[in-house]
Amino acid sequence: MKNPKGYFSLMLHAHLPYVRHPDFEEFLEERWLFEAITETYIPLIKMFKNLERDKVQFHLTMSITPPLMEMLGSDDLNQKYSRHMEKLIELCEKEVVRTKDEDLRKHKMAKFYLADFKETYVLFYHDYNQRLLDAFREYQEKGYIEIVTCNGTHGFLPFMQQYPSAVRAQMDAGVKTYERFMKRSPKGVWLAECAYFPGAEKYLSEYGINYFFTDSHALWFADEPAHYGVYRPVMTNEGVFAFARDPESSEQVWSATVGYPGDFRYREFYRDIGFDREIDYIKPYIDRSGVRCNVGIKYHKISGKDIQIDRKDYYDIDEAKQAVKEHATDFLNKKIEQTKRLYGIFDGEVPLITAPFDAELFGHWWYEGPLFLEELFRIMDTQQTVKPATPTSFLGKIDSVQVTTPCQSTWGANGYNEVWLNGSNDWIYRHLHQATEIMVCCAKKYEQPDSLKRRVLNQMARELLLAQSSDWAFIMTTGTTVEYAVSRTKNHIKRFFDLKGMLETDTVDETFLKYLEWIDKIFEDIDFSVYSKV
Amino acid sequence: MELDKNLIQMLKNEEPTIQDLRNIAKSLGLKLRRSMKKRDIVKEIRRTLSQENYSTVTSDHLQNNKRADVSSGRLSRILTKKSNDSTELCETYNNDRLVLMVVNPFWVYTYWDFSKELSSHLKKIPHADSFFMRLYDITNIIFDGSNANRILQQSIKIFEKSGAYFNVPMPDADYISEIGYYENNRFIAVLKSNIVHTPPSSPRKVKFQKWVNLKDKTVKQIILDENYRPLITVIEKLIGPENAFSSGSAFRTSEISKSGGIK
Numbered sequence: 001m002k003n004p005k006g007y008f009s010l011m012l013h014a015h016l017p018y019v020r021h022p023d024f025e026e027f028l029e030e031r032w033l034f035e036a037i038t039e040t041y042i043p044l045i046k047m048f049k050n051l052e053r054d055k056v057q058f059h060l061t062m063s064i065t066p067p068l069m070e071m072l073g074s075d076d077l078n079q080k081y082s083r084h085m086e087k088l089i090e091l092c093e094k095e096v097v098r099t100k101d102e103d104l105r106k107h108k109m110a111k112f113y114l115a116d117f118k119e120t121y122v123l124f125y126h127d128y129n130q131r132l133l134d135a136f137r138e139y140q141e142k143g144y145i146e147i148v149t150c151n152g153t154h155g156f157l158p159f160m161q162q163y164p165s166a167v168r169a170q171m172d173a174g175v176k177t178y179e180r181f182m183k184r185s186p187k188g189v190w191l192a193e194c195a196y197f198p199g200a201e202k203y204l205s206e207y208g209i210n211y212f213f214t215d216s217h218a219l220w221f222a223d224e225p226a227h228y229g230v231y232r233p234v235m236t237n238e239g240v241f242a243f244a245r246d247p248e249s250s251e252q253v254w255s256a257t258v259g260y261p262g263d264f265r266y267r268e269f270y271r272d273i274g275f276d277r278e279i280d281y282i283k284p285y286i287d288r289s290g291v292r293c294n295v296g297i298k299y300h301k302i303s304g305k306d307i308q309i310d311r312k313d314y315y316d317i318d319e320a321k322q323a324v325k326e327h328a329t330d331f332l333n334k335k336i337e338q339t340k341r342l343y344g345i346f347d348g349e350v351p352l353i354t355a356p357f358d359a360e361l362f363g364h365w366w367y368e369g370p371l372f373l374e375e376l377f378r379i380m381d382t383q384q385t386v387k388p389a390t391p392t393s394f395l396g397k398i399d400s401v402q403v404t405t406p407c408q409s410t411w412g413a414n415g416y417n418e419v420w421l422n423g424s425n426d427w428i429y430r431h432l433h434q435a436t437e438i439m440v441c442c443a444k445k446y447e448q449p450d451s452l453k454r455r456v457l458n459q460m461a462r463e464l465l466l467a468q469s470s471d472w473a474f475i476m477t478t479g480t481t482v483e484y485a486v487s488r489t490k491n492h493i494k495r496f497f498d499l500k501g502m503l504e505t506d507t508v509d510e511t512f513l514k515y516l517e518w519i520d521k522i523f524e525d526i527d528f529s530v531y532s533k534v
Numbered sequence: 535m536e537l538d539k540n541l542i543q544m545l546k547n548e549e550p551t552i553q554d555l556r557n558i559a560k561s562l563g564l565k566l567r568r569s570m571k572k573r574d575i576v577k578e579i580r581r582t583l584s585q586e587n588y589s590t591v592t593s594d595h596l597q598n599n600k601r602a603d604v605s606s607g608r609l610s611r612i613l614t615k616k617s618n619d620s621t622e623l624c625e626t627y628n629n630d631r632l633v634l635m636v637v638n639p640f641w642v643y644t645y646w647d648f649s650k651e652l653s654s655h656l657k658k659i660p661h662a663d664s665f666f667m668r669l670y671d672i673t674n675i676i677f678d679g680s681n682a683n684r685i686l687q688q689s690i691k692i693f694e695k696s697g698a699y700f701n702v703p704m705p706d707a708d709y710i711s712e713i714g715y716y717e718n719n720r721f722i723a724v725l726k727s728n729i730v731h732t733p734p735s736s737p738r739k740v741k742f743q744k745w746v747n748l749k750d751k752t753v754k755q756i757i758l759d760e761n762y763r764p765l766i767t768v769i770e771k772l773i774g775p776e777n778a779f780s781s782g783s784a785f786r787t788s789e790i791s792k793s794g795g796i797k
Contacts, residue, residue: 162728220768221734224743229766235746345765403744408733416638426697430645434627490621
């Protein structure tokens with residue numbers, strides 16, 4: 001067998017903010033998790049199973065962030081998800097009956113969804129006993145995928161760099177949570193929002209992290225620009241490797257104009273029976289408030305450019321599968337052509353094409369995305385030019401690497417910090433910085449607290465970490481569900497200061513403390529003293 | 535008790551189910567008997583709310599009552615969808631603080647806060663409306679207060695706002711800021727910020743490269759030819775009106791804009 005001329009490293013960043021409201025039987029924003037499980041996480045697991053069954057060699061990297069791990073490991077959310085799926089299956093059964101008298105294509109899809117949801121439910125409830133992380137761990141242990149961690153609560157690290165212990169606390173939570181669920185230490189990390197600042201590698205090195213990812217310009221504008229551009233990793237002075245995003249792969253999948261997900265044969269995201277069916281019929285399956293939301297049953301395809309949402313044609317899964325085949329073939333051909341081109345330029349050195357995406361793009365947003373990935377790995381296995389790799393496996397194949405420091409960068413709009421710092425969200429930082437300073441002071445002051453005060457200090461750390469989630473600033477920028485993001489920020493900050501007040505006045509209200517430990521239950525093994533380390 | 539009254543009013547308006555009420559009670563740490571009726575649970579919640587020792591727990595919940603009349607949701611949504619004006623955070627921490635943050639290669643953001651002492655002192659200064667924000671370019675120097683490469687200055691109303699954005703002249707540069715005023719033509723700084731480094735916006739010209747052999751860990755430094763260029767000629771993104779949110783975050787942006795789905 002000939003050596004390949006290059007490698008393709010797919011990186012799926014799976015993340016949702018910590019949204020768990022155990023004090024409510026149903027909560028609209030908890031559907032974010034349910035939708036992602038049904039449409040992305042389980043389809044990916046199904047893909048792993050199919051490829052393994054058919055003996056296809058596939059390799060990819062996934063980050064499963066600590067908040068997502070905590071949610072996927074939460075008993076109450078898993079019970080809620082089971083109930084959610086039971087109701088969805090009930091609705092789908094009604095749809096199968098109802099669509100008999102409607103268009104045949106709708107009826108075909110209703111039957112398809114019913115079978116698919118039932119399969120999903122069986123995989124979730126019976127095969128993995130409501131523990132989906134076990135499935136991901138299984139495929140990591142089998143050597144197909146490499147799971148990396150992410151910093152703590154997906155906090156935006158560049159805005160913490162003046163507080164080393166805050167960065168360290170984020171890393172500490174990221175590594176500990178990974179170890180608790182994955183039963184081993186992480187080799188790599190996805191820095192939240194792909195946000196790197198020079199010096200971050202020092203903290204990664206402290207936690208035994210071997211590599212991280214950056215956006216393309218991190219290497220283009222590095223201290224010494226990368227000789228091979230983004231197509232080979234570089235090593236930082238701390239010995240931690242950086243893998244940068246290939247802009248071509250991103251464009252081919254992402255682009256609103258030429259990207260695959262916009263093909264007319266694919267499923268239309270915005271037509272959902274949660275909005276289309278009459279309210280009396282759909283009410284038991286949407287939010288309890290009566291506010292309509294997506295339920296995940298969709299009968300329409302994109303249909304064409306500039307076609308109004310109410311004039312979309314019916315979707316056909318078999319037609320979409322044909323598009324998947326065409327797109328996977330096209331993408332592979334582009335990767336082969338790109339690999340050959342780079343191999344030629346590199347004078348025999350093998351290039352690595354790093355392609356990071358939000359995992360939820362595949363399945364949730366682009367419904368056929370997991371089918372595309374499965375097909376891509378199948379056909380990639382039949383040729384020799386470009387082969388799948390993970391960062392770790394690629395590092396094992398190369399002899400030398402350039403040493404440089406990447407530049408400050410993110411994968412947000414225009415490549416820097418403006419998504420997380422603008423007129424809509426700048427007000428949060430004075431509070432986050434103040435809370436951070438107080439956390440550091442308290443951690444230094446209370447070196448040997450009694451058990452009650454230790455619980456208060458640990459809960460303060462949880463509240464601060466939760467407030468630091470980059471998701472809140474992001475949502476404020478995008479202008480949707482802003483009220484929720486604002487309230488989450490304020491509530492965590494307020495809870496932090498309430499706890500600090502109790503600590504200072506030596507009047508710990510244990511009922512209140514218990515309440516917060518229940519509501520904001522993330523990171524059971526947290527140790528506030530990480531904030532006291534210099 | 536006013537808050538209590540609000541809650542009861544809301545309970546009337548919203549017609550919560552018994553399960554809603556049980557959830558509220560649970561969030562307040564109440565234990566209910568299975569046989570309790572709606573009226574009994576309301577009574578129990580009311581009694582609890584009037585107790586001093588629950589004041590902190592309930593404050594979040596109760597403040598949301600203000601939203602009851604404008605929300606279309608049922609009780610559970612109202613109680614948890616905490617409104618912007620409910621859990622208000624303090625406007626000042628009474629700290630003397632000037633913080634500089636990087637937005638991108640060309641913009642920085644700065645926010646400030648004053649202690650009561652400094653604030654009252656500043657208000658007593660004659661011509662106190664003439665405060666200035668200064669930005670010093672201190673790239674490649676050890677700043678001693680007088681050796682900045684460049685000094686940029688703008689008058690600023692420090693008591694009317696608490697933060698501002700400034701355009702900086704150079705990417706890949708170090709900046710520090712100060713707030714101060716003039717006295718006898720002399721600039722008196724009252725707050726000094728942290729130092730920030732703005733990111734580069736273009737490739738650097740360098741004279742050498744460092745490589746490490748991963749097998750034997752030897753390090754090699756290569757002197758570069760004057761005409762050296764990296765092997766890949768990068769096609770950089772041209773920033774314009776068409777490409778806002780065109781990278782990793784785009785998925786989430788477009789999605790939440792319509793669906794209320796994931797993020």
